[in-house]
Amino acid sequence: MSTDPLNPPPTFTDGSTPERLSLGVAARLSRYLQVLTQAKKMGKETISSQELSDYTHVNSTQIRRDLSGFGKFGKRGVGYNVEALVSQIRKILRTAGQNNIVLFGAGHLGRAIAGSDIFADHGFRVVAIFDSDPEKIGTPVGPQTVRAPADLTSVVEEEDVVVGVLAVPSSAAQGLADDLVAAGVRIIFNYSDVLLDVPPEVTVHTSSPAVDLLYALYFYLT
Amino acid sequence: MSTDPLNPPPTFTDGSTPERLSLGVAARLSRYLQVLTQAKKMGKETISSQELSDYTHVNSTQIRRDLSGFGKFGKRGVGYNVEALVSQIRKILRTAGQNNIVLFGAGHLGRAIAGSDIFADHGFRVVAIFDSDPEKIGTPVGPQTVRAPADLTSVVEEEDVVVGVLAVPSSAAQGLADDLVAAGVRIIFNYSDVLLDVPPEVTVHTSSPAVDLLYALYFYLT
DNA sequence: TAGATTGTTAATCGATTAACAATC
DNA sequence: TAGATTGTTAATCGATTAACAATC
Numbered sequence: 418m419s420t421d422p423l424n425p426p427p428t429f430t431d432g433s434t435p436e437r438l439s440l441g442v443a444a445r446l447s448r449y450l451q452v453l454t455q456a457k458k459m460g461k462e463t464i465s466s467q468e469l470s471d472y473t474h475v476n477s478t479q480i481r482r483d484l485s486g487f488g489k490f491g492k493r494g495v496g497y498n499v500e501a502l503v504s505q506i507r508k509i510l511r512t513a514g515q516n517n518i519v520l521f522g523a524g525h526l527g528r529a530i531a532g533s534d535i536f537a538d539h540g541f542r543v544v545a546i547f548d549s550d551p552e553k554i555g556t557p558v559g560p561q562t563v564r565a566p567a568d569l570t571s572v573v574e575e576e577d578v579v580v581g582v583l584a585v586p587s588s589a590a591q592g593l594a595d596d597l598v599a600a601g602v603r604i605i606f607n608y609s610d611v612l613l614d615v616p617p618e619v620t621v622h623t624s625s626p627a628v629d630l631l632y633a634l635y636f637y638l639t
Numbered sequence: 640m641s642t643d644p645l646n647p648p649p650t651f652t653d654g655s656t657p658e659r660l661s662l663g664v665a666a667r668l669s670r671y672l673q674v675l676t677q678a679k680k681m682g683k684e685t686i687s688s689q690e691l692s693d694y695t696h697v698n699s700t701q702i703r704r705d706l707s708g709f710g711k712f713g714k715r716g717v718g719y720n721v722e723a724l725v726s727q728i729r730k731i732l733r734t735a736g737q738n739n740i741v742l743f744g745a746g747h748l749g750r751a752i753a754g755s756d757i758f759a760d761h762g763f764r765v766v767a768i769f770d771s772d773p774e775k776i777g778t779p780v781g782p783q784t785v786r787a788p789a790d791l792t793s794v795v796e797e798e799d800v801v802v803g804v805l806a807v808p809s810s811a812a813q814g815l816a817d818d819l820v821a822a823g824v825r826i827i828f829n830y831s832d833v834l835l836d837v838p839p840e841v842t843v844h845t846s847s848p849a850v851d852l853l854y855a856l857y858f859y860l861t
Numbered sequence: 862t863a864g865a866t867t868g869t870t871a872a873t874c875g876a877t878t879a880a881c882a883a884t885c
Numbered sequence: 886t887a888g889a890t891t892g893t894t895a896a897t898c899g900a901t902t903a904a905c906a907a908t909c
Contacts, residue, residue, distance in 0.1 A: 479878080485892050493889080516856065604855050622851055636842070637842060639659050701900080719867090
């Protein structure tokens with residue numbers, strides 16, 4: 418794994434380099450961030466570990482433990498300052514800055530993604546939308562104009578894009594994944610249900626709402 | 640938690656009732672199912688724990704261990720039969736049957752969901768699409784026609800709907816969540832970023848692609 | 862037989878939780 | 886002061902992994 422020069426690992430006063438977060442801790446911190454981001458939007462100033470627990474279904478002791486490993490962010494009897502905690506967690510996850518992403522597919526799903534602020538809220542900026550359909554190229558989608566796939570490589574290079582989002586039909590997904598990889602993208606967010614084959618240095622995250630539902634349903638049924 | 644009479648817990652030959660799955664096991668089994676479903680589509684007949692590991696990023700020993708807890712599903716030197724394993728896991732997760740869901744919101748996102756087979760592949764059938772916009776009511780979306788919110792309660796009762804999917808703007812989400820709960824829905828899949836307040840017996844699952852990306856990005860950066 | 866892959870053991874490691882003193 | 890909530894301990898529990906015999 419490489420290290421991004423723009424996001425150097427934090428250094429502690431004793432000069433030690435912190436451990437890489439475990440999968441579990443990183444996943445939970447991300448979920449806290451989701452709730453905190455929303456709480457901030459709603460004008461909430463402080464939040465207790467119990468409230469965070471209600472929304473994330475993570476045990477409140479676990480939450481305090483996760484956080485206290487990085488510093489004393491809370492105030493006894495009061496809770497955590499929402500805004501301060503957001504920036505602390507962003508620092509821990511090294512995602513405090515802006516990240517540029519490209520979106521492939523200007524159909525219903527692509528337009529829904531481009532039109533929402535779900536990525537923007539977390540520092541992801543959609544810098545370009547691509548579609549293979551000549552009829553769509555040049556038409557506006559939100560603040561962007563749909564571009565031709567031929568521009569992909571230059572956009573990825575110029576805008577320093579690390580993440581590509583695939584909102585295309587299953588039949589087109591693997592081919593476009595290959596194009597994204599060739600253009601230099603390192604993380605692919607796949608909204609189709611295809612199993613993408615990519616080189617080991619590339620991470621694929623496949624959205625699977627139905628699988629999430631199966632999981633929720635199991636705990637409802639038992 | 641209640642038990643669904645249509646999905647009784649499996650009984651073992653010794654008469655004991657199996658333990659409820661731990662969160663981790665249920666989550667992993669769901670992910671195996673996602674890959675297996677897709678592998679089946681691609682015509683794959685057998686799959687090894689190593690191949691499953693490549694796609695799910697779960698250690699192959701862990702996978703064999705998870706599966707062997709429920710029976711000897713594999714064949715040494717060969718792997719697992721894809722189709723047989725799909726039905727075994729569905730049985731374990733008690734989601735072997737069909738489940739009816741309702742979809743709220745006939746915008747870009749709602750249409751993208753209704754038009755994909757991502758839910759159908761896992762036994763979820765969209766039995767109705769609702770929208771509050773009078774202009775959209777009566778228009779076709781895939782095989783369905785958009786219905787008025789007033790029909791919600793009767794549809795939920797008649798079709799025995801347990802899951803409601805919210806593909807609506809943030810501003811409308813809480814109000815419609817209340818309606819879904821009042822109509823008798825027990826699991827809400829929330830595509831907006833709002834923190835929904837629901838009674839404790841109702842489960843909310845919020846889709847958060849940006850948070851998933853943050854998580855992937857962390858492991859890319861470190 | 863030779864190669865591949867499962868099922869299972871044994872040992873370790875990290876996650877989880879209840880409880881409570883500290884303190885706002 | 887009284888109430889609330891954090892930070893931390895100590896004990897338990899489950900997850901993870903390497904290794905390998907069993908066996909297809």
